[in-house]
Amino acid sequence: MIKKTGMILIAALILMNCGGGDTEATKEAAAPKLSPDGLTQEQLKHGIGPIGVLTLGPQDEVLAAKGAEVFELKCVACHKINERLVGPPLAGITTKRSPAFIMNMILNPDEMVKKHPEVKAMLAEFYVPMTFQNVTEDDARAILEYLRTL
Amino acid sequence: MNKTMMRVVGVILVIATFLLISECAKKEKPILGSGDAASAVYVAPGDYDEFYAFTSGGFSGQLGVYGLPSGRLFKEIPVFSLDPENGYGFNEETKDMLKTSFGHIPWDDSHHPELSQTEGVTDGRWIFINGNNTPRIARIDLKNFETAEIIEIPNSGGNHGSPFTTQNTEYVVASTRFSVPIPQADVPIDTYKENFNGTLSFIKVNPDDGHMNIEFQILVPGFDYDLASGGKGPSHGWAFFTSYNTEQANTLLEVNASKNDKDFIAAVNWKLAEKYLAEGKGKTRPGEHYVNRMNHKTHSAESTLNKTVTVLDPADCPGLIYYLPTPKSPHGVDVDPTGEYIVGGGKLAAVLSVHSFSKMIKAIEDNKVIGEAGGIPILDYDATIAGEVTNVGLGPLHTEFDGKGYAYTSAFITSEVVKWKLGTWEIVDRIPSYYSIGHLMIPGGGSMKPWGKYLVALNKMTKDRYLSTGPELAHAAQLIDISGEKMKLLLDFPTVGEPHYAQGIPADLVHPNTTKIYELEHNEHPYRALSEKEARVERKGNEVHVYMTTIRTHFKPDNIEGVKVGDVVYFHVTNLEQDWDIPHGFAIQGARNSELLVMPGATNTLRWEPKKVGVFPFYCTDFCSALHQEMQGYVRVSPKGSKVPISFN
Numbered sequence: 001m002i003k004k005t006g007m008i009l010i011a012a013l014i015l016m017n018c019g020g021g022d023t024e025a026t027k028e029a030a031a032p033k034l035s036p037d038g039l040t041q042e043q044l045k046h047g048i049g050p051i052g053v054l055t056l057g058p059q060d061e062v063l064a065a066k067g068a069e070v071f072e073l074k075c076v077a078c079h080k081i082n083e084r085l086v087g088p089p090l091a092g093i094t095t096k097r098s099p100a101f102i103m104n105m106i107l108n109p110d111e112m113v114k115k116h117p118e119v120k121a122m123l124a125e126f127y128v129p130m131t132f133q134n135v136t137e138d139d140a141r142a143i144l145e146y147l148r149t150l
Numbered sequence: 151m152n153k154t155m156m157r158v159v160g161v162i163l164v165i166a167t168f169l170l171i172s173e174c175a176k177k178e179k180p181i182l183g184s185g186d187a188a189s190a191v192y193v194a195p196g197d198y199d200e201f202y203a204f205t206s207g208g209f210s211g212q213l214g215v216y217g218l219p220s221g222r223l224f225k226e227i228p229v230f231s232l233d234p235e236n237g238y239g240f241n242e243e244t245k246d247m248l249k250t251s252f253g254h255i256p257w258d259d260s261h262h263p264e265l266s267q268t269e270g271v272t273d274g275r276w277i278f279i280n281g282n283n284t285p286r287i288a289r290i291d292l293k294n295f296e297t298a299e300i301i302e303i304p305n306s307g308g309n310h311g312s313p314f315t316t317q318n319t320e321y322v323v324a325s326t327r328f329s330v331p332i333p334q335a336d337v338p339i340d341t342y343k344e345n346f347n348g349t350l351s352f353i354k355v356n357p358d359d360g361h362m363n364i365e366f367q368i369l370v371p372g373f374d375y376d377l378a379s380g381g382k383g384p385s386h387g388w389a390f391f392t393s394y395n396t397e398q399a400n401t402l403l404e405v406n407a408s409k410n411d412k413d414f415i416a417a418v419n420w421k422l423a424e425k426y427l428a429e430g431k432g433k434t435r436p437g438e439h440y441v442n443r444m445n446h447k448t449h450s451a452e453s454t455l456n457k458t459v460t461v462l463d464p465a466d467c468p469g470l471i472y473y474l475p476t477p478k479s480p481h482g483v484d485v486d487p488t489g490e491y492i493v494g495g496g497k498l499a500a501v502l503s504v505h506s507f508s509k510m511i512k513a514i515e516d517n518k519v520i521g522e523a524g525g526i527p528i529l530d531y532d533a534t535i536a537g538e539v540t541n542v543g544l545g546p547l548h549t550e551f552d553g554k555g556y557a558y559t560s561a562f563i564t565s566e567v568v569k570w571k572l573g574t575w576e577i578v579d580r581i582p583s584y585y586s587i588g589h590l591m592i593p594g595g596g597s598m599k600p601w602g603k604y605l606v607a608l609n610k611m612t613k614d615r616y617l618s619t620g621p622e623l624a625h626a627a628q629l630i631d632i633s634g635e636k637m638k639l640l641l642d643f644p645t646v647g648e649p650h651y652a653q654g655i656p657a658d659l660v661h662p663n664t665t666k667i668y669e670l671e672h673n674e675h676p677y678r679a680l681s682e683k684e685a686r687v688e689r690k691g692n693e694v695h696v697y698m699t700t701i702r703t704h705f706k707p708d709n710i711e712g713v714k715v716g717d718v719v720y721f722h723v724t725n726l727e728q729d730w731d732i733p734h735g736f737a738i739q740g741a742r743n744s745e746l747l748v749m750p751g752a753t754n755t756l757r758w759e760p761k762k763v764g765v766f767p768f769y770c771t772d773f774c775s776a777l778h779q780e781m782q783g784y785v786r787v788s789p790k791g792s793k794v795p796i797s798f799n
Contacts, residue, residue: 073670077682077701077726086702127776128702134667134728134751 037117044118048111049104050137056099060145067139067146074133075143081150086128094148102147105130106140191219191629191641198661201593201654203606204263204277205627207231208648211258213279213290218593218604218654219629221643229288229297230258230281234744238297241746242720242755243675244444246451250302251438255284261310261650262377266319266355270382270487270598274659276360278313278322285309287322287353289360294665298444301362304437304459305332305349311391313353316380317598321365321420324351325375325391329398332369333436342400346372349461350391352420361443366423366432366460368471370416371524372398374407377482377548382598383489385507387421390492394479396523407479408498412531414473414523415483415494417510426467432460447674449752465525472514473528476503482548482589486557486572487598491536493549493557502546502559504575506536537575542568547588548651550595552602552632558595560587560607567607567630569637581637583628585611592632593654601656605630605637608649615642625649666730668751675753677722682706687798694719694796700734700748701726702775705768708783712796715760715789721746721768724753735771738785745771760787 035044046053078086093102105112105119109130112119123129135143193199199217207213211231215224228238230248238244239256248254258281265272276298277290285303290296303309303324312324329346331337337345347369354365374395381388396413399406426432437459442451464471474492482495485507492505513533521528543561546568551557556578559568565586569579587607594600607630612623624644631638670680679685679697685706688695694717699706705723713719723736725748737745738758746754760766770781788794 072683073681074728077699077704077706086704129775131702131727131729131732134669 035117037115039115039117043116046098046100047102047104047108048115049108051100051103051107054098054100054103056148059148063142063145064149065146067142067144070135070139071143071146074135074139078128078131084126087126087130088122090147091150093150094144099144102144103137103140106135106143107132107137187631187638187640190631191221193217193220193222198657200657201601201604202657202660203591203593203652203654204265205608205645205649205652206260206263206279207646208261208625208650209259210647211260211281212647213260213263213277214646214649215295216643216645217657218606219640221627221629221641223646225295226646227290227295227297229279229290230255230260230286230300232256232744236747237744237754237756240744240756242757243448243450243753246453247297247300247442247444249440249442249451249453250284250286251304251440251455252284257283258286259283260288260647262313263651263653264313264315264322265597265653265655266360267315267597268318270317270386270489272594272597272599272653272655272659273319274655274663276319277653278315280309280312280324282309282327285324285326287313287324287362289355289362291360292660293663296444298360298446299362300440300442301353301364302439302441303351303353303364304439305367305435305461306330306351311375311378312351314378314380314389315355316389316420317382317386319355319357321352321354321380321389322362323378323380323389323391324353325349325378327374327376329372329374339400342372343398346398346400348372348375348393350375350378350389350416350418352389352423362441364437364439364456364459366427366462367435367437368418368423368462368464370464370471371396371526373413374403375416376480379483379485379492379596381489381507382485382487385485385489385492387419388507389418389420390483390485391416391418392476392480392483392494410478412475412477413479414528415476415480415492415505416526417472417474417492419470422470423462423467426462426470427460431466432462434458435461437461446668447672449668449673449675449754469514471526472510473523473526474505474510474534475520475528475531476505477501481546484549484551484557484596486551487553487600489598491572493559495546495548495559497545497547497562499546500540502539502542502549502570503531504536504539504572505534509536510534537573539568539570539575539577541577542570543580548590550590550592550605551600552592552595553600554602556602556632558590558592558605558632560590562586562588562610567605567637569632579635579637581630581639583607583609584615584626584642585609585613589649589651591652591654593656595654601654603631603633604640604654605632606652606654608645608652610648612644616644627652666750667728668749670724670726670728670751673724673751673753675722675724677720677755678753679722679724681726687712687796689796692717696721696798698723698736699726700724700736700770700781702732703770703777703781705736705770705781705783707798709786710784710796710798711786711788712794713760713785713787714792714794715763715787717760719758719760719785721756721758722753723748723756725750727751732774733772734774734781736768737771738768739766747772760785763787763789 232239308327310327313322395407476494545563
């Protein structure tokens with residue numbers, strides 16, 4: 001009994017570990033319900049990154065044309081519209097993924113590839129991770145607009 | 151609980167508390183000097199070093215980049231020597247960086263790195279380094295750790311005494327080690343005394359872009375000029391140069407140049423020089439020299455040939471230079487952080503002489519002149535000397551400062567670092583070096599703001615310090631803790647080449663500002679291909695230009711036909727990646743130069759002259775992704791005169 005108490009004391013002291021903040025248990029209790037990968041439902045749907053939920057208005061042709069230019073410079077080495085190249089074909093992508101998901105994939109691919117279960121599965125299929133191509137948030141929005149036209 | 155049990159609980163609690171304390175202690179770096187040298191230099195995986203150290207490569211011609219306190223090597227920056235590892239000096243963009251009035255010089259002997267300063271403090275913008283053999287000074291940009299500029303120094307032979315900065319990097323200065331006929335001429339060597347001169351060069355540095363330009367040279371007597379230092383604080387506006395061989399011997403210098411009890415430190419009033427220049431006292435003299443600059447928009451070197459330099463003759467410029475007699479064959483000349491003390495490292499002297507700047511000014515005002523050499527007034531030693539450090543060890547070479555009132559001098563012959571106090575000149579500590587220390591370095595230790603925590607001893611002999619690698623050994627650097635009263639040896643680490651000198655700077659002043667990629671949108675290389683749509687092959691006579699792109703994990707084009715024996719093929723490879731740390735390499739069979747290592751967003755060009763008929767593979771040399779091994783292509787080479795048209799896909 002006494003030995004046990006001692007062990008618990010040691011364990012408690014080591015857990016306290018220099019007065020650091022929350023323990024794992026309290027963190028989890030405070031967080032919303034998470035997927036087995038530790039993501040929120042919102043992250044699963046809209047991706048991980050700077051873009052939250054994004055609602056799109058009517059299509060903007062001028063923005064789409066700008067997006068096509070950026071796409072030509074930054075994306076075509078890996079993506080074709082109708083066939084697989086380094087990455088998947090992108091025709092109809094806006095019907096499969098949410099707008100925020102697409103933009104987060106462009107803006108924050110490292111984290112998406114590491115943490116999002118569906119993107120992790122894609123890495124196993126394509127082998128080359130989606131790369132950040134130094135695209136600004138405005139340009140990513142323009143690319144999204146271009147992808148809507150496909 | 152009975153007593154025994156209480157005791158057990160007590161013991162457990164004591165152990166637990168101890169565990170807790172030691173757990174916490176691990177998170178804080180142990181205080182240096184606590185006896186735990188291993189912890190003091192341990193940088194945990196993923197953590198960063200506190201300082202950058204830049205060590206000259208000596209006969210490698212390059213510049214080493216290390217972390218302190220770990221002593222880990224991060225990079226060897228190619229400066230004066232070819233580097234087949236990344237194509238420096240081989241590819242079309244960088245080969246002109248090595249252009250000189252003697253032609254393309256693929257090697258040099260780099261001695262002294264010097265960080266740029268603002269208001270006497272190292273600012274992390276640039277680091278300069280000299281090429282000794284074919285006199286040159288390079289400027290390395292600390293945003294991308296690449297050589298940005300190399301300027302040739304004319305009227306010089308052995309550009310040893312350089313490149314030392316003034317307080318705001320107004321100038322980097324350079325002195326010629328070997329005096330030579332100026333201008334060069336076919337004269338008997340034994341006419342040394344009448345025909346040979348030295349020069350002290352002042353290279354202006356543009357504060358905005360760092361561009362260097364030889365503002366003026368001062369013609370001086372034909373001694374050997376060794377090292378230099380800019381004034382600071384009260385001595386700002388002056389620069390100091392050591393000299394030896396004031397005997398002006400031209401043979402067997404080890405004896406013939408060691409006769410005089412004292413040689414000179416030349417004190418140059420460069421602010422006065424500027425005034426004389428404005429008055430038109432400068433004369434235009436022959437001085438053919440190249441200036442090679444990297445254009446960061448085109449990623450290419452641009453060379454300019456200048457035919458002349460402006461020369462000041464001390465005879466026309468009273469007050470421009472004074473000689474301070476200093477025993478004996480002084481090597482280092484080091485101005486302390488306050489700018490008052492000028493320490494001459496008399497390498498054959500028994501004492502270390504420290505001149506006072508304020509006494510020097512008073513001696514000039516009071517005309518304490520004891521003679522002249524080549525028309526330059528020599529001041530009275532007793533009138534300028536602030537103090538002498540005795541028993542400093544044999545062969546004192548170089549001194550740096552900790553900013554806390556102490557100086558540290560390297561003594562080559564007795565192989566030690568000697569710590570002494572400024573003002574009282576008393577020796578307070580000494581520590582052996584292994585072996586035969588040359589220069590030493592404290593981060594900021596030659597500036598107005600030293601970070602006096604570590605000292606690096608740059609040793610000339612290695613002998614038994616590491617596992618043997620045969621007759622040729624790495625040089626040995628040693629990290630010494632100088633944060634306490636007593637110096638403490640922490641670490642040995644091997645260095646690349648032969649570091650003659652080093653610089654150190656807090657990582658915070660450099661690390662956050664570094665370039666990660668080059669933006670494709672700003673690539674103005676004339677042969678760029680900014681997307682795969684622009685990838686193509688064009689024939690111009692017997693030149694074939696391949697506009698090639700790379701991205702994980704393919705080349706575009708990857709099949710090229712229509713090349714013939716006798717053609718000169720230029721592979722202009724643009725790396726379309728825009729992600730940090732994704733360079734692609736390019737190598738092709740039979741290339742007699744090197745590979746390319748193309749950074750994200752950059753364009754590099756490899757020249758290839760196929761000599762054999764056949765189909766030759768090219769491939770990516772830098773492991774870039776899981777499909778790196780698939781990143782390849784072919785060039786078909788047909789016989790001379792063949793009708794196979796250019797085609798590609």
